[in-house]
Amino acid sequence: MIAYIVRRLLHAVPILVGVNLITFALFFFVNSPDDMARIHLGVKRVTPEAIAKWKEDRGFNRPLFYNAAAAGADKVADTIFFRHSVRLFAGDFGRSEDGRDIRREIFQRMWPSVAIALPTFAVGILVYITFAMLLAFFRGTYLDAWGVVACVGMMSVSTLFYVIGGQYLVSKLWHLVPISGYDAGGLHALKFLALPVIVGVVSGVGSSTRLYRSFFLEEIGKDYVRTARAKGLSEPRVLFRHVLGNALIPILTGVVVVIPLLFVGSLIMESFFGIPGLGSYTIDAITSQDFFVVRAMVFLGAVLYIVGLILTDISYSLADPRVRLE
Amino acid sequence: MPFQLVFLWTDVLIYVLLAAVIGFGLYAARHEHLRAPWRLVARRPLAAAAAVVLAAYAAVGLLDSFHFHARLAGGDGRYSAEVRSLLDVLAAPLRARTEKTYSAPFATHAYTKETVEHPDGRVAREYPRLEHGGAHLEDPGGRAADIAARAALATLAGLGLWAVAVAGLVALRRRRGETPASVWRRFARGEDEIPWRTLLVTLGVVLVLAANAVGLSFYYHVFGTDQVGQDVFYRSLKSVRTGLVIGTLTTLVMLPFALLFGIAAGYFRGWVDNIIQYFYTTLNSIPWVLLVAASILSLQVYMANNPEAFNTTAERADMRLLFLCLIMGVTSWTGLCRLLRGETFKLREGDYVQAARALGASHGAIMARHLLPNVMHIVLITVVLDFSSLVLAEAVLSYVGVGVDPTMESWGNMINGARLEMAREPMVWWSLTAAFVFMFGLVLAANLFADAVRDAFDPRLRK
Numbered sequence: 195m196i197a198y199i200v201r202r203l204l205h206a207v208p209i210l211v212g213v214n215l216i217t218f219a220l221f222f223f224v225n226s227p228d229d230m231a232r233i234h235l236g237v238k239r240v241t242p243e244a245i246a247k248w249k250e251d252r253g254f255n256r257p258l259f260y261n262a263a264a265a266g267a268d269k270v271a272d273t274i275f276f277r278h279s280v281r282l283f284a285g286d287f288g289r290s291e292d293g294r295d296i297r298r299e300i301f302q303r304m305w306p307s308v309a310i311a312l313p314t315f316a317v318g319i320l321v322y323i324t325f326a327m328l329l330a331f332f333r334g335t336y337l338d339a340w341g342v343v344a345c346v347g348m349m350s351v352s353t354l355f356y357v358i359g360g361q362y363l364v365s366k367l368w369h370l371v372p373i374s375g376y377d378a379g380g381l382h383a384l385k386f387l388a389l390p391v392i393v394g395v396v397s398g399v400g401s402s403t404r405l406y407r408s409f410f411l412e413e414i415g416k417d418y419v420r421t422a423r424a425k426g427l428s429e430p431r432v433l434f435r436h437v438l439g440n441a442l443i444p445i446l447t448g449v450v451v452v453i454p455l456l457f458v459g460s461l462i463m464e465s466f467f468g469i470p471g472l473g474s475y476t477i478d479a480i481t482s483q484d485f486f487v488v489r490a491m492v493f494l495g496a497v498l499y500i501v502g503l504i505l506t507d508i509s510y511s512l513a514d515p516r517v518r519l520e
Numbered sequence: 521m522p523f524q525l526v527f528l529w530t531d532v533l534i535y536v537l538l539a540a541v542i543g544f545g546l547y548a549a550r551h552e553h554l555r556a557p558w559r560l561v562a563r564r565p566l567a568a569a570a571a572v573v574l575a576a577y578a579a580v581g582l583l584d585s586f587h588f589h590a591r592l593a594g595g596d597g598r599y600s601a602e603v604r605s606l607l608d609v610l611a612a613p614l615r616a617r618t619e620k621t622y623s624a625p626f627a628t629h630a631y632t633k634e635t636v637e638h639p640d641g642r643v644a645r646e647y648p649r650l651e652h653g654g655a656h657l658e659d660p661g662g663r664a665a666d667i668a669a670r671a672a673l674a675t676l677a678g679l680g681l682w683a684v685a686v687a688g689l690v691a692l693r694r695r696r697g698e699t700p701a702s703v704w705r706r707f708a709r710g711e712d713e714i715p716w717r718t719l720l721v722t723l724g725v726v727l728v729l730a731a732n733a734v735g736l737s738f739y740y741h742v743f744g745t746d747q748v749g750q751d752v753f754y755r756s757l758k759s760v761r762t763g764l765v766i767g768t769l770t771t772l773v774m775l776p777f778a779l780l781f782g783i784a785a786g787y788f789r790g791w792v793d794n795i796i797q798y799f800y801t802t803l804n805s806i807p808w809v810l811l812v813a814a815s816i817l818s819l820q821v822y823m824a825n826n827p828e829a830f831n832t833t834a835e836r837a838d839m840r841l842l843f844l845c846l847i848m849g850v851t852s853w854t855g856l857c858r859l860l861r862g863e864t865f866k867l868r869e870g871d872y873v874q875a876a877r878a879l880g881a882s883h884g885a886i887m888a889r890h891l892l893p894n895v896m897h898i899v900l901i902t903v904v905l906d907f908s909s910l911v912l913a914e915a916v917l918s919y920v921g922v923g924v925d926p927t928m929e930s931w932g933n934m935i936n937g938a939r940l941e942m943a944r945e946p947m948v949w950w951s952l953t954a955a956f957v958f959m960f961g962l963v964l965a966a967n968l969f970a971d972a973v974r975d976a977f978d979p980r981l982r983k
Contacts, residue, residue: 217814220815220818221818224819224822229822350963351956352963353916354915354919354939355960358952362942461809461920462920477920480813480921488813489814492810495805496806499805499807
């Protein structure tokens, strides 16, 4: 098991190098450091000295990939790509445009993101599985048919609608919770967290319920279920003991992989509800065209995704005894 | 010539797509194995209804895809710098009839108070009459009756159009020795293979709604006006093309790569497979919003530094739209590539592939003639299933600020521009509502249609 995880982590290295290459190509090839300097210093009336200083401050005054002027190993090492990649792997994301340390920012903003994303995720899965079980239990009836129609209807609605509608209904019309904001302190935080979590869960009901229902129905058609019924087990017992356990395996595939990504938060939720998490951090970086933060978030997202893939495989081997990690 | 044609990049791709769809339709009509699953789709009442709605959206989108520069008045042969589309010409009254600022749907008075000078010299602070909305009314109190009368007229016109369509259809489907009445009975009772009843009811609803919207929009702002006084109905119509382009071109521009790489990985295995797998795992491991954000950011910088590459704002916006399609295509491409690779893995061991190899067919010929046709159903299912999520994604991306160009009409831009309007008092709800309603109609129809296509083409579901 440990050998497997180590090997998977080693596999991750070339992928992360590739991710780096892609962002590097986007930010340095399509636009040279000079272009970026001009954007940040203002396109018009910018002196060459100012550009040179901007590049100097950020270490961009080196060649991109190959430094012909340097000696020995420095030919490759003393380049923008190498220096920045190595730093990213060491977890040093550099500084954002306003001069703050990106890594510290990430560690601070991670927790509000988790505070929203984790409850949304956990409550969501419980709700979706419950609804899907309900539809599977009443399969073939009008309840099932209309339930599926409702699911298709709900998944055809934009997430933005759920957010705006939820804010309007709950906060503006009923005055139950504040429209947006965040408070780190204990119980007080609950009133800020309630609405984003509810909206997050509701916006996923349509697609997830329908997907899980199809997983359940696929299992229900299998032989072992018929055997269980033939033994004389009651329908709820068949569903909960036999079908649920087996249908969890396909559900796991889609679910475990996103757990690490919960740290990155949701862009829409955080910006609408004013949560000072990583999602809104990313949006701010996008609107202020802060390449360093966007690049750091891309790298972080890729790392977490790969961790998620490894976790998925491990959870497989735990849930399904037929799967062995080798 | 009174106009000078403009071919934007996305226009050309839309024409290509249209030609491909028509070509495929003609080809499929002559081959039973292709026709059979489509017949299954056509038999589903919901799919038929969805197809009618999709066709209505497609018609609007196509009208908006023929662009030109109009000739300037004055006779010296110069053309306007503005790029217009056929839809703009048809909806010219809508576009031209702008107010000062917000006004509610069917309103006759403005949303904000203004200082108005009356003819008798009295100056008062009040809600002024709109310049265009309900301007034909002498007395705004008679608005309800006027709307009802015009709606009734429009409904009649819509029903008239519908009757013409039905008559044409009856004539078309008449068998030898059948009276039109019996054809109609066949339709009404659902005795035909295709669910005409649902189809015709949907067509009727669409036509009546369209007739009402068009008829009333000459006299009122059906969906109100936005902050700068533009008609929201017109903006929603213009957004249809953006939504359709994102939904269709995104998967299509990357399709050749997905096909080539997916089939090659599954067919050659070994090191080819390893490289392709590495390639798409890398792309896949970047969260897609961030990949799109990073790409659009660098495009913005590129455009800011190279303004000379784009002649008009329309071209610039179009380039960004195409680029957005490309980069979103990269993210959806990986999923399709993986599916194709898996399917080819299975197919390459099939007897017919072995036979072709034994007969000395080249790798290229085997992939193109034997493997490609057998994975096309996966491509089709992916394309239709992705459509609705792409349309929804556009709204989210535009909201985040990395979607289509801010000057381009899109539902995402409408929502983005209107999200603070809910806080106004009285609330400005119409822009948001219009964007959501139009988007919901398209996405729901696409979802229902995609389900039918998947059920008909997926061999695992066909029992």
